[in-house]
Amino acid sequence: MLRITGGTIYDPANGINGEVRDLYVEDGKFVSSFTGGRTIDATGLVIFPGGVDVHTHVAGGSINFARAMTPEDHRRTQAFIRSQTRRSGLGGMAPTTFATGYLYAGMGFTTVNEAAVPVLSARHTHEEMADIPIVDKSCLVLMANNEIMLDLLEAGEYERAKHIVAWHVWAAKAYGVKAVNPGGVAAWKWGKDANQLSEPVEGYKNTTPGSIVTSLAKIIDELGLPHPIHLHCNNLGAPGNITTTLETMKHLEGHRAHMAHLQYHAYGGDDWDTMKSESAQLAEYFNAHPNMTTDAGAVLFGDTVTITADGPWQHLLYKLTGRKWGNLDVENETGCGIVPYSYRPSNLVNAVQWATGLELLLLIDDPWRVFLSTDHPNGACFWRYPEIVQLLMCADFRKECMAGLPPEIMNRITLPEINREYTLYEIATIMSAGPARALGLQQKGNLGIGKDADMVIYHSDKDIARMFGHPRYVIKRGEIVIEEGDIRETPDGSEYLVKPSFDPGTDEFLRPLFEDRYCMSFENYPVEMERIERPDLQQCITTE
């Protein structure tokens, strides 16, 4: 039992904006009151619900590929030293699993969503997630380039495709569906891409990226997955891709959708020399369409490693940078590409990207629909979120940073004209309550009675980055896990799954198709339930 008294509470899920209240925790949940138990005096301190990351890459084949490719970064980064009860680890661009848990918890995040998992290596992803301590986890299965599903859509067999999607969600023991560059990753298997939403995908006659997007969004709504289609649009990172992004959004009308890392999809111009931010245009459309949520995919200057299922984009980035290139094509399902990258303020393209991420966060008016993310590790590492919070809360600090950018950037961005400053209440929304709601995790991002007692207690500090980077306490399900920068406990988190319903005949339908395309036994393909450590099965929902 734990009582936290006198803290100033920001709990957007319950409309509580900076009120002094006491919180009571029993058996890992908030309760209305009790007597006795330990008390933390939080007078003068600020209390948020634990952070929720809606889009990150922390476990599985692709981040592990990135770890292999960046030993030079492991050597220069921070090291966590083992104790008798705590495992060692390394931070940096692609942190090790144990360090991932420590670093997330260390800045007050208690739930993370791994955004990209192929079924074929989902067993690996779950093994890694079991080694990420403290935080609760979920993951999304990659579907938009699954050729068995694409063939069904091509043949007009929508209902069958729906069963196939549901079957794959359960086979991967996933929580939702991710779509990456629909059709483009499949085309990359032949060294091609899919740039036009209305042009057939390489190898198909009728199926276009646009039709894949609409079908998948509809399937996911009809299956009632708590989290909508999680979409990485076509043409990521390319100058002028605003057209594709807006067109994609039109394909989603009438459906729920989460647009991943929108910053990478908000560019105007014709080439790298003329590239500019189109965040104002994008935000205007987005503001008028409440069916969508998004995460920023913000960029911070510095070194990182980019990881995406978007294989063709990574080939382009390798050609642009001449740096290391990792690529992995996964049979029938997807692929992934890895390229280390340094975002530099002196580079005009990078400077535009930096501004675009912040502009989207500032120009989208509803904090319940835009969330804090860097698409870790693509735009920056997740442990740099406090720097973004500072940029959002302090217009003067933004101006200071902008002074260091090349002067020719000013007609390419709108950031200098934006004076909005986020409030603590809005930060709590984009960092916790909003992403929890978008994920459909009702126990999270909420300090209400009966909810999971995940919270973070900050010193009130004028130095915003320091405030959010160094919480006084982090509490996970009622247990103090971080206290003044020290790791106290490393409990194991749960894993959220859903089991959408599908025709029991799907196995027998899939088996021959599987045996044609894959090279393992069909029985070995789905991840067995007993391999998930601490599973927490969530219910599907009814959507309109």
Next chain:
Amino acid sequence: MGGKVTCTLGEVKNRADFIVYWGGNPAECHPRHFTKYTLMQKSPFLPRGRKDRTMVLVDIRETKSAKASNIFLQVRPGKDFELITLLRAMIKDQPISEAQVAETGLTIEQLQDFVSRMKAAKYGVFFFGMGLSMTRGKHMNSAALLTLAAEMNAFTKFVAMPMRGHGNVTGADVIMRWQTGYPFGISFNRGYPRYNPGEFSTVDVLVRGDTDCAFIIGADPGATMPQPAIDHLAKVPTIVLDPHVTHTSKLARVHITTAPAGISAPGTAYRMDEIPLPLRPALKSPYPSDEEVVRRIKEALLEKPDWMGERPQMLQNQI
């Protein structure tokens, strides 16, 4: 240079119409490779199977794998790096000299034919074995071939994959990477992982005599390592976990017989393309699994006082 452009084996089965084995002898060392993945399989993209595929073998001698290949390129021993470098120049139409070609033991016609076939392929793949990665040039050879594969993507789809073996070596590599950031050659003696092959690799630690205990699981260094390393294993308390009594068991202080993984112990094995496969035991064993033994040793160690003493939780900068 750096990185790796690769795919899962099913992609090879489905798409690869141009397959190069370099410095390996799959016919004898990976006998199921041809039939399961590379040559014999048919797919919607390669409906005639073997007839739709071209196989090239690059090796220093004509092994049994040469019989399976369409083209055999006999490279002069120790000249793999030079050959790869010439190919990298030729795909980009950079000038090369006759003398350079002659050094590789091949003719300019052979090289030109190879380059035009690589470029004409729809999906090309290099599989490379220890004949490339462990001969003169070692990791530089592997890096050169991986770079050639990466650069071929300017013309067509091309990937590369090492031919790994020895049970679940890939699984060890994968798990070490997610737990420590590094695949092998890791020292924990400062309480956090550090990596330096040549210093912290098992053989180097043993030869220097830097360890006062050895714990060997599912490997037989007593049969394969250089004599000074074996001598050191015999000198210190060595504990072996293995289903069989190995050469290492015979020089060890303790041998614990464990259930063989995949036959009577469950688990996961990672294939050479890093795809995890579940192991389902077919038989029961009177012996405990490796995992159970390690867990019980760990529990017993926790009873002991913490020998590391006072230290910080975290170092901002490694020393």
